[in-house]
Amino acid sequence: MDLRPLLTESEAKILFIVADGLGGIDSGGRGTELEAARTPNLDRLASQGATGLTYPVAPGITPGSGPGHMALFGYDPVEHNIGRGVLTALGIDFDLEPGDVAARGNFCTLDSDGVVTDRRAGRIDSREGARLVRMLKEIRLDDVEVYVEPVKEHRFLLVLRPKTQALGARVDDTDPHRIGTPPREPRAQEEKSQQTARAVSEFVAQAREILAQEEPANMVLLRGFAQLPQLASLRESYGLDGCALAGYPMYRGIARLLGMKVVDCGPDLDSEINALKTAWPHHDFLFLHFKETDSRGEDGDFDGKVAAIEKLDRAIPRMIELQPDVIVVTGDHSTPSALASHSWHPVPVLLNANTCRVDGVVGFGETACAGGGLGHLPAKHLMTLALAHAGHLRKFGA
């Protein structure tokens, strides 16, 4: 619902601590990673607060990082699904401008008949990827500026920037999403995207020529053509002056899209907390992003994820001493190490504030949170709950 008519002044400060991929599942009888971890500080926050489980998108849906974070910031993640091209640009700190069309690229392998035999060219390493990107940087197109940037391994970013005429982004993927078939034509889905499709077509033709003698990566596949979305900022939506402490580019990028101040800091928790302390007096919504929980989950490393959670727990007192009025600790999705990937399982959350209804849950873990006082709720409601506990929202109706 539109909260703007309900917004009211408050000095209260809200701290969102987002442990990426926090949720897990049991494997080996030790409970989830969060349950197996020794977390006295998180347990104390939970026992003096309210807990629950969230679904970032919907029950059974596995969220990408984009939807996961959009939901945490109170934006419906289906309505505001940020395109893959844009997220790729955000992920490498590329300074995307309004009107730019961004796409995610893969180096791939074609056989002599022009059929895709490997969509990732054997997952060539990042060094090789960067070398090929340097070759593609030679490509010039009429009326459109071209940017090609390496991402990781076989991945790269393509950005088309209009010189004269505006570009649409509704262009079909050239990636056929399966092997045994040639790359697809970049067909425009609307009149406004015709010029984009022509430019993409020309880019692909030149890339094919440039890469013809390379091996195993002799072609490119493009997908997720997208432009910067029009999003109301946190200030417009909630009257909040937001600030992001996030070491990884993609999360910084999403925060920037929502008008948050993005502080330069390293990717490690200590750097982020130091930056948090510096930023603290100047903002009323602070978002700290902790990546390691997701990384260890993606690695399939149960003990590593447990250790990451314990590291976060040890850092909690340094954040509490800033005396946030509302603390939310949660994740943007689950990443069970047993699955070594994002998953659909609902995400544990704790909310701690003086105005909480304490719910009798005494430890921070998935099983305990399933019976918590916040219930099982769409993650997009967390922001409303935080605003309410911070005294930022008036009564609705008389």
Next chain:
Amino acid sequence: MDLRPLLTESEAKILFIVADGLGGIDSGGRGTELEAARTPNLDRLASQGATGLTYPVAPGITPGSGPGHMALFGYDPVEHNIGRGVLTALGIDFDLEPGDVAARGNFCTLDSDGVVTDRRAGRIDSREGARLVRMLKEIRLDDVEVYVEPVKEHRFLLVLRPKTQALGARVDDTDPHRIGTPPREPRAQEEKSQQTARAVSEFVAQAREILAQEEPANMVLLRGFAQLPQLASLRESYGLDGCALAGYPMYRGIARLLGMKVVDCGPDLDSEINALKTAWPHHDFLFLHFKETDSRGEDGDFDGKVAAIEKLDRAIPRMIELQPDVIVVTGDHSTPSALASHSWHPVPVLLNANTCRVDGVVGFGETACAGGGLGHLPAKHLMTLALAHAGHLRKFGA
């Protein structure tokens, strides 16, 4: 949400075991029927899986069998409400064709002033109902074929099949839904249904003449005019090749509407399980319907319902030995024997799969499920959850 963009190949098989009217309420301090029953096999599935409570339509809404099953198959039961006439046809295995208009009929009693004094003609028995239906089969109409079929007691099915011009189904009930007033005119709600209304009017006039000397059933009341809905099949919606093992016609009919293969089998659990074993290799979504729990609930027979649940429990090992990747056990609604009818109480559900987050619930019962890891959720999400646990869904967003 539309799952089609997220579908991905998986070999995993999903088994839905639907105990009709499963949910109950306590009466006499023994807990619900499910809680009073000895169910070691269901308890084991629950303790190694995830549990919750579902509401098929919405909190407080008592579902009919149609909405209850549509929700289980992931279709919003309000958006896709199958008309009563169609469900009546499905319930007696009548081979309804697209374009047919079906209605549910009651034999009723009129007094000498033409006022309805009993909407069910004293609930005449099925034999008497069938005799009267045979009389109505004499009715002929211009431009429309007429089918009249007995259902049970005072109930019958009317089907109008167009010969030339298409028929609409938006016609008011002739059933006034109360006594002390004459039957209503079958008024068309739109131009396209004018011919239907005229045909119904002529049918009713002839029926009144034919039945004039009968007692107590001397007239008919019609309601729920409807046509076969346009529904995406399970294959279109989820890429699933579905198969229904259901002894009762209505459930077979609903399954057929959704493009499932419907196997011929008797109405008893043993026949259904034998058919399940035969069908198993050829499908990836298998729906087994168990009717007795609802029947005993409708009878107001607590012990009978307990015995039905125990019978289902004893059959569980024979289904597990097929090694389904995802097992869902639930009901389409609650039928507490204390109320002897369908009810609005949420329905216990267990989901068992290797990819489950086990939730600490150790027995399958309503009270335990209320604290389960699936939470309290609309039943239409169960299909998404089953697909997720079966590896049929890709990540949403990047």
